[in-house]
Amino acid sequence: MVKPDGTIRTVAEDVHFPNGAVITPDGATLVVAETFMGRLTAFTIEADGSLSNRRIFADISGYTPDGICMDAAGAIWVAAFDNGKFIRVLDGGEITHSIDMGGRRAVACNLGGADGKTLYCLGYDGDLDDIPKGKHNAIIETARVEVGASGSP
Numbered sequence: 001m002v003k004p005d006g007t008i009r010t011v012a013e014d015v016h017f018p019n020g021a022v023i024t025p026d027g028a029t030l031v032v033a034e035t036f037m038g039r040l041t042a043f044t045i046e047a048d049g050s051l052s053n054r055r056i057f058a059d060i061s062g063y064t065p066d067g068i069c070m071d072a073a074g075a076i077w078v079a080a081f082d083n084g085k086f087i088r089v090l091d092g093g094e095i096t097h098s099i100d101m102g103g104r105r106a107v108a109c110n111l112g113g114a115d116g117k118t119l120y121c122l123g124y125d126g127d128l129d130d131i132p133k134g135k136h137n138a139i140i141e142t143a144r145v146e147v148g149a150s151g152s153p
Contacts, residue, residue, distance in 0.1 A: 001049045011051045012043060020068035020108065022076060025150050031057050031076060033065035040065060040076060040089065058093040067108025067122065072150040077119060079106035086121050086143075099143055107138075116148030 001011045012032075020033040023045070030043045030051060038061040043051035057076070064082040071077065071088070075096065078087050086106050088097035105124040112118055119142065126137030 003049070009049075011049065012054070015041065019066050020079070022068055022070045024070065024074070031068070031070070033068050033078065035064050035066060035081065038063055038065070040068070040078070042091075056093075057091055058089045060087070060089060060093060060095070063087065066106065067110075069110045070150050071111060071145070071147040072116070073147045074150075075147065077109050077111070077145075079109050079122070081105050081107060084123075086119065088145075097145070101141075104139065111145070111149035116150075117145050119143045119145045 001009050015032060015034060016037045017035040018032045019035045022031050028045055030045050032041050034041055039059050040057040042055050042057040044053040046052055063080040065078045066081040067079040069077050075088050075090050078089055080087055084101040084103060084105055086099040086109055087095050089095055099121065101123050107124050108122040110120050112120060121141045121143060123139045123141065124137055125139055126135055130137055
């Protein structure tokens with residue numbers, strides 16, 4: 001955690017390759033994607049910014065969660081990097097929707113647009129070896145979804 005005065009404080013340990021993160025609309029819960037553990041981990045956000053009550057929001061073993069965003073129903077859209085899919089996951093782990101990227105990698109996602117029901121899907125269409133070479137293999141595609149945006153981001 002970084003305080004407004006620039007002070008840094010560790011608020012969670014033993015988080016394995018943390019990636020995407022969302023905060024629920026009430027500001028009470030932080031959910032973090034642990035990419036190589038195949039899970040979304042939730043924490044209660046305390047008044048002082050510390051985290052408590054660690055729990056598994058969703059065990060999605062077999063998927064590699066990268067960027068995430070939350071919808072108004074409390075479900076989380078997950079960019080599953082190695083799987084090349086965007087999946088919508090409920091608290092508890094049920095997958096309700098899946099969008100296949102056609103062989104491309106899924107990197108990050110966010111909900112937006114006038115009604116919050118456009119899922120912006122950021123993908124990568126290239127070899128991992130191309131990344132340090134500066135090749136431009138990124139793409140942004142959109143999908144219309146049933147439930148609009150909520151939370152942060």
